[in-house]
């Protein structure tokens with residue numbers, strides 16, 4: 001099961017997530033025989049930085065919820081400890097950060113502790129590695145950066161620090177004190193949900209919640225946060241480890257400065273910057289000694305699981321305020337920092353990495369050309385490389401189509417062009433003159449028949465006032481359309497010809513449309529038909545009269561009374577007239593008397 005879930009009903013196929021995904025781990029597919037395309041995460045490519053969650057304007061993606069797992073642990077009577085990420089002071093909707101320990105205890109957690117202590121364990125181990133002289137190093141606390149290296153840049157694995165993350169270190173420390181504990185990590189990170197399932201993170205964090213999941217739980221349980229008293233975390237207490245969520249936090253926690261190493265120490269956040277730095281290091285050109293990489297912009301303070309909307313600067317200030325207020329005595333804080341140096345054996349801090357990159361698929365050039373041609377790209381000039389589909393280049397998208405991750409219809413310029421040419425084709429083929437008129441009664445667009453009718457070129461017509469083209473009667477009908485729902489329909493004479501006139505508003509484009517269909521020929525045909533019918537009826541009446549005379553003679557010969565004959569013949573005339581009219585209606589009367 002994936003760590004990021006999607007609500008397909010909310011997804012509007014805008015491809016924003018695909019555009020923003022740094023490793024193109026999003027597939028656009030048709031599901032369940034539905035004609036609609038929807039996005040789906042390609043699990044083994046995804047680095048779980050959670051960018052697609054934060055950028056989706058429809059909130060169609062969310063991290064998998066694991067709150068139920070924690071509730072089940074509690075209901076089964078397990079002793080559950082929380083390791084709370086140091087960014088809690090900045091990323092929760094709490095004025096007093098120390099209300100959090102009270103909230104967690106109220107929810108049933110037996111121990112509430114700060115991950116920052118684990119950060120200090122890792123930072124010291126990192127410092128020791130540097131002192132041993134192997135470099136350059138890429139720090140490894142950010143699980144999304146680890147995923148990035150393992151899944152996309154395995155050539156950088158030798159540079160990754162072989163150390164576990166602060167959460168894993170802290171959970172192991174807690175379990176070393178009480179082996180029966182279940183440990184829940186609570187923080188801003190989606191990738192932590194996967195990290196705790198890795199074999200090299202065994203016997204550490206059992207389940208990871210985001211701050212947002214925690215806050216939903218608080219709201220579901222109707223906890224009156226205002227009414228709660230603040231309380232402290234359980235020891236041991238960290239100090240500089242509380243600065244870990246900021247860029248270069250590990251360096252601060254370890255007390256590492258550029259003077260300690262031969263060349264340089266660099267702290268970088270934001271996944272695109274991380275990718276650039278990794279490529280730089282693996283190219284062998286970088287002269288840095290230690291690079292602290294964090295996937296989210298601004299470090300963990302920009303994490304996707306934050307439960308407030310503060311900007312990165314306000315969050316940073318909150319974090320610094322909390323750190324300052326907790327500095328160990330005698331600098332004014334309220335607690336003495338713990339001593340993490342011997343808290344965990346070094347072997348418990350070590351980890352390994354695995355190359356998880358898929359072998360690149362060989363895509364035949366012919367197949368790429370064929371896919372490009374399907375969207376009207378025959379020459380390099382046709383390849384716009386606009387990125388609207390989510391891929392950097394048209395070629396990248398063609399390769400994704402070949403792999404089954406994308407669909408040719410995702411090319412927005414091509415689809416727009418196609419829609420426009422379809423619309424143009426239909427509009428030019430319609431046997432009516434079409435004028436699109438602005439709200440200030442000027443011509444915006446016309447079709448070919450409209451140009452013929454107005455006897456003006458397209459160039460001359462565009463921008464022209466309708467008064468210079470149409471008679472006052474039509475102009476006034478157009479102006480009378482006040483409501484967007486209004487439609488005028490009627491016959492009018494223009495230029496000595498009869499036109500069927502339809503005028504309507506198009507509210508989305510804020511225009512009015514005049515459709516003129518020449519009915520002159522139809523009207524002439526109708527008049528001719530009516531004349532023909534009258535002539536035919538006259539002739540039919542003559543035939544009937546003749547037949548009556550013959551019938552009267554026959555009746556006289558048979559000795560019937562004149563009155564009876566007249567009545568019968570009148571009836572006969574009526575029947576014949578009716579039949580004749582019907583026959584005319586069916587077009588069966590030729591007009592001949594024979």
Ligand code: SF4
Pocket residue numbers: 006010011012013014015016017018039055056057058059060061
């Ligand atoms: S951003 Fe992605 S998930 Fe959200 S609506 Fe757009 S395509 Fe769908």
Ligand code: SF4
Pocket residue numbers: 004020021022023024025026041042045046047048049050051052053
């Ligand atoms: S979590 Fe990151 S890598 Fe995974 S699909 Fe979303 S944006 Fe792409």
